Amino acid sequence: MDSNRDLALNIRKLAQEHNDFFRQSLTLIASENIMSPLAMEMLLTDFGSRYAEGLPGHRYYQGNAFVDRLETMIMEMSNRLFGSQYTDPRPISGTVANIGIIYGLTSPGDMITVPPLSGGGHISAAKFGAVGLRGLTSFDYPFDVESMNIDVDGTIKLIKEKKPKVSLFGQSVFLFPTPLRDLQDAFAETGTKVWYDAAHVLGLIAGKQFQDPLSEGAMVISASTHKTFPGPQHGIILGKCQEDVWKRVQRGVFPGSVSNHHLNSMAALGVTLAEELEFGQKYAEDTVENARTLAQTLAEEGIKMLGENNGYTKSHTIVADVRDLGGGKRCAEDLEDSGIILNKNLLPWDTSRESQNPSGLRIGSQELTRIGFGPSEMKEVGHLIADVIVRKKDHGKVREMARELKSGFREVKYCFGRHEAYSYIKLLDEGAWE
Ligand SMILES: Cc1ncc(COP(=O)(O)O)c(C=O)c1O
Numbered sequence: 001m002d003s004n005r006d007l008a009l010n011i012r013k014l015a016q017e018h019n020d021f022f023r024q025s026l027t028l029i030a031s032e033n034i035m036s037p038l039a040m041e042m043l044l045t046d047f048g049s050r051y052a053e054g055l056p057g058h059r060y061y062q063g064n065a066f067v068d069r070l071e072t073m074i075m076e077m078s079n080r081l082f083g084s085q086y087t088d089p090r091p092i093s094g095t096v097a098n099i100g101i102i103y104g105l106t107s108p109g110d111m112i113t114v115p116p117l118s119g120g121g122h123i124s125a126a127k128f129g130a131v132g133l134r135g136l137t138s139f140d141y142p143f144d145v146e147s148m149n150i151d152v153d154g155t156i157k158l159i160k161e162k163k164p165k166v167s168l169f170g171q172s173v174f175l176f177p178t179p180l181r182d183l184q185d186a187f188a189e190t191g192t193k194v195w196y197d198a199a200h201v202l203g204l205i206a207g208k209q210f211q212d213p214l215s216e217g218a219m220v221i222s223a224s225t226h227k228t229f230p231g232p233q234h235g236i237i238l239g240k241c242q243e244d245v246w247k248r249v250q251r252g253v254f255p256g257s258v259s260n261h262h263l264n265s266m267a268a269l270g271v272t273l274a275e276e277l278e279f280g281q282k283y284a285e286d287t288v289e290n291a292r293t294l295a296q297t298l299a300e301e302g303i304k305m306l307g308e309n310n311g312y313t314k315s316h317t318i319v320a321d322v323r324d325l326g327g328g329k330r331c332a333e334d335l336e337d338s339g340i341i342l343n344k345n346l347l348p349w350d351t352s353r354e355s356q357n358p359s360g361l362r363i364g365s366q367e368l369t370r371i372g373f374g375p376s377e378m379k380e381v382g383h384l385i386a387d388v389i390v391r392k393k394d395h396g397k398v399r400e401m402a403r404e405l406k407s408g409f410r411e412v413k414y415c416f417g418r419h420e421a422y423s424y425i426k427l428l429d430e431g432a433w434e
Pocket of ligand 1: 031096098121171197198200223224235
């Protein structure tokens with residue numbers, strides 16, 4: 001049996017192997033990204049051992065002088081980047097940010113309108129997710145497959161009919177901006193509070209390449225900070241609303257849904273905000289261009305891509321219908337075996353019964369863009385995907401080609417400092433274990 005020391009070292013070995021695996025793979029999961037070296041370094045600091053309940057200047061613990069400065073800087077940078085009035089950087093993930101908003105803005109039994117799961121809605125907005133946990137009654141917006149967006153007329157009708165306390169927008173399969181402006185009359189007539197979940201598109205909003213929800217009617221935005229926004233696994237809430245609404249959101253965050261707000265990842269968020277202020281626009285532009293190039297290539301390869309009439313996407317995400325190519329499960333697994341990592345996904349006509357073998361694949365361009373892939377490399381990625389799912393080529397051969405393509409791109413871009421992507425940061429050298 002392994003000694004306890006061996007068990008500890010085995011965990012470390014697993015982490016190193018995991019890093020190597022991702023270094024060698026073509027990484028296309030639409031909800032992931034890699035951090036900059038400065039942001040990664042923050043995860044290893046003493047911030048990760050401390051508590052700072054409350055708000056800057058109003059804490060329940062001693063020892064928070066530097067945390068107060070950190071959190072205040074983060075709020076200032078974030079409000080500058082997003083044009084928000086308020087920022088709460090304490091939610092420890094996108095789901096926790098959502099719970100904070102739900103807790104702050106609703107009471108059990110209230111009505112809420114949400115994007116449908118099959119139209120890309122996130123589980124936290126589902127009856128069996130955070131929305132259900134709060135005991136809310138939820139209604140789905142109708143979804144239009146052609147435009148890959150909520151149906152505007154049906155959504156206006158739903159909001160006017162149900163008069164929900166809160167209307168939530170934003171999906172996990174998010175190809176096109178939500179037509180918030182078209183819904184403004186319905187919002188005004190019913191007094192619904194508009195909440196936009198930007199988990200997927202926060203980096204595109206930061207880079208001014210998607211939509212600006214806070215100037216299109218949203219009062220609050222929740223988000224993860226590790227998808228198109230290339231920071232640590234953490235969450236954030238932005239607000240442009242009356243002060244009393246914001247105070248309720250803040251109480252929903254603490255004491256509603258976090259105690260310790262993971263100060264090391266908040267520091268990494270701070271570094272990423274500064275880097276986004278500097279590089280965010282170019283990064284977002286390149287990400288969207290790469291997504292469109294990849295979609296075009298896959299379509300030329302004969303793969304059915306959704307959103308065709310609108311240029312496939314205006315975000316980092318593209319979606320393929322692979323029912324004729326063996327289905328989502330088989331395609332995603334074959335691609336993984338070939339060194340191409342993405343995920344199977346429900347498409348608008350699927351029901352949750354199909355969640356283990358849905359019709360689609362969801363593909364994101366943000367991570368490969370972050371290490372310098374441009375349109376010509378995205379075309380190569382498209383051909384490799386087709387080699388596997390259309391031409392059914394040998395997985396080992398494709399894996400070698402994927403590895404070769406990735407090996408030319410070793411550095412994290414759009415950030416301060418130079419750092420090899422997917423490298424393992426070592427605090428202790430090998431001798432330290434003797
Ligand atoms: C739209 C949306 N909201 C919320 C979340 C949850 O974020 P997290 O994983 O940070 O809890 C996700 C995650 O994928 C998402 O896509």
